[in-house]
Amino acid sequence: MANSGKSPDFDAVVIGAGFAGLGMLRRLREELGMSVQVYETGDEVGGTWYWNRYPGARCDSESYIYCFSFSKELLQDWNWSGKYPEQPEILAYLNHVADRFDLRRNIQFNTRVTSARFLENANLWEVETDQGDRVTAQFLITAIGCISAGNVPDIKGLDSFQGEWYHTGSWPHDKVDFAGKRVAVIGTGSSGVQSIPVIAQQAGHLTVFQRTAQFTIPARHGTVDRKFLEEEVKPHYAEILEKAKWSAAGFPLDPSERSALEVTAEERLETYEAGWAKGGFGFVFGSYSDIRTDRRANDTVSEFIRSKIREMVKDPETAEKLLPTDHPFGSKRTLIDTDYFDTYNRENVELVDIRHSPIREITPKGIRTEDEEYEFDIIVFATGFDAMTGTFFKMDIRGRNDLSLKEKWSEGPKTYLGLQTAGFPNMFMITGPGSPSVLGNMPVCIEQHIEWIADFLQYMRERDIGAVEADADAEAAWVSHVNETAEPTMFMLANSWYLGANIPGKPRVFMPYAGGVGNYRKKCNEIADNGYEGFILDSGSRGKAASAT
Numbered sequence: 001m002a003n004s005g006k007s008p009d010f011d012a013v014v015i016g017a018g019f020a021g022l023g024m025l026r027r028l029r030e031e032l033g034m035s036v037q038v039y040e041t042g043d044e045v046g047g048t049w050y051w052n053r054y055p056g057a058r059c060d061s062e063s064y065i066y067c068f069s070f071s072k073e074l075l076q077d078w079n080w081s082g083k084y085p086e087q088p089e090i091l092a093y094l095n096h097v098a099d100r101f102d103l104r105r106n107i108q109f110n111t112r113v114t115s116a117r118f119l120e121n122a123n124l125w126e127v128e129t130d131q132g133d134r135v136t137a138q139f140l141i142t143a144i145g146c147i148s149a150g151n152v153p154d155i156k157g158l159d160s161f162q163g164e165w166y167h168t169g170s171w172p173h174d175k176v177d178f179a180g181k182r183v184a185v186i187g188t189g190s191s192g193v194q195s196i197p198v199i200a201q202q203a204g205h206l207t208v209f210q211r212t213a214q215f216t217i218p219a220r221h222g223t224v225d226r227k228f229l230e231e232e233v234k235p236h237y238a239e240i241l242e243k244a245k246w247s248a249a250g251f252p253l254d255p256s257e258r259s260a261l262e263v264t265a266e267e268r269l270e271t272y273e274a275g276w277a278k279g280g281f282g283f284v285f286g287s288y289s290d291i292r293t294d295r296r297a298n299d300t301v302s303e304f305i306r307s308k309i310r311e312m313v314k315d316p317e318t319a320e321k322l323l324p325t326d327h328p329f330g331s332k333r334t335l336i337d338t339d340y341f342d343t344y345n346r347e348n349v350e351l352v353d354i355r356h357s358p359i360r361e362i363t364p365k366g367i368r369t370e371d372e373e374y375e376f377d378i379i380v381f382a383t384g385f386d387a388m389t390g391t392f393f394k395m396d397i398r399g400r401n402d403l404s405l406k407e408k409w410s411e412g413p414k415t416y417l418g419l420q421t422a423g424f425p426n427m428f429m430i431t432g433p434g435s436p437s438v439l440g441n442m443p444v445c446i447e448q449h450i451e452w453i454a455d456f457l458q459y460m461r462e463r464d465i466g467a468v469e470a471d472a473d474a475e476a477a478w479v480s481h482v483n484e485t486a487e488p489t490m491f492m493l494a495n496s497w498y499l500g501a502n503i504p505g506k507p508r509v510f511m512p513y514a515g516g517v518g519n520y521r522k523k524c525n526e527i528a529d530n531g532y533e534g535f536i537l538d539s540g541s542r543g544k545a546a547s548a549t
């Protein structure tokens, strides 16, 4: 239904009903009294955790810190069962949040936003969906996730495959039965490393196709430590969350300040062994400050992990193939695993190195590499995502002068703080490119954006400001800062999705902000305190929706 008068249909349209969309909806509706329409492609809330249902899917952040912080009661009431939250439980948590805060009534499910156009004369966004909706809103807020557009590589012959195939990022709701089947998994990133050990336990035979060998840290997963939760977490949640907010990566950890190069080899080994025994991201942050910035320091940890792989994998030839030697530890997303390397000791598991013998085609019966044809009943693509920009480009988003976002970002995403992009007034991105989100604990990063955006909208309302837009110079300076910050890090030394390197033809640009979650928060706050420096505030016509519901 089109809007005929001056008032928009809604104050804000939010795209997506995962962590970001749910949190934004609650905040705008409950604290700003805004009318909000959320559109969600899935038939339920959950976002990432709705789509990624593959075997073994769980989060690498520990459960007690993977949550919303806006409600003290929610923090106290919810009890996670695993040390790391598993996908069904995160989905249950998000459903609980949607019910508890009565969020569903403003969410339209099974609806994909197809286009969003800024109407310059009215300072409004016009949003269209695949269900025939056409609505206007003063604000457009994208809560579409950073890693949500699945990448199934364009391999010749996939259409001819007679078995079943799946992508980890759009896994079926019904259980996939691997029992007794010949299964292929292509890809050894986070999704592959989590699913391979679980599929191996069920499949008749599993063949893993590996392009890049990975560094991965043991998760030491298990049931949640109830004593820790009841005595050390729940009574101190406020302090824990505060610490996470100002930390480098959104975790309440005490990062080491020592250099790996200022201690003896024995001491280093002891530290790495202790971190390895404990597992998780603590291994990275608790060891040495320079393993992510100094190549010589990094060599010590990279070699330590390679020695662990040699120890864990019994067959020396397989171990050799599993050794990551072409990129330093931490240059790709740090992986956390449960029994990943042990899985290669199973009789029913085989590793194919496609770096040396690339996949040539998919045949009706399976996969043909340069050297051999393999037959399969099921192929699992754990091949990742067109991250950070892919989901934006699935929609036709147009700002001033009918400029499309795809065109504006054709050489890589350009944003101011990852929150706005010049030429697209009143459009805000939650965890957009240029923000640190994908390098940190997501809910902490998401909530910072939600709070910052809501405060900005409140500021606008109080001053009767109709539209705000990132200034092009401020944006250019931020893009340069993002690049400069990434330059000295290990991140520049691998072909990762952070750089768009996994998608043929994608511009090679480091997309997230590597300056740290806490530093980023400080910058955002300073900009707000300075009257939203770097934004153009237009006090022209203000399009408030007729009534808030």
Ligand code: NAP
Pocket: 058, 059, 060, 061, 147, 153, 154, 168, 186, 187, 188, 189, 190, 191, 192, 194, 210, 211, 212, 333, 354, 382, 383, 384, 385, 438, 495, 497, 502
């Ligand atoms: P990913 O990290 O991009 O890994 C994709 C894998 O597929 C890589 O091993 C890649 O090899 C391989 N690959 C891609 N295209 C290929 C091709 N054409 N032929 C052969 N191999 C190909 O994707 P992901 O594992 O889905 O993870 C994406 C991100 O999602 C993670 O980094 C993480 O941020 C998030 N995630 C988080 C969790 C968690 O919290 N536990 C779980 C899953 C995902 P190359 O390395 O050679 O490119």
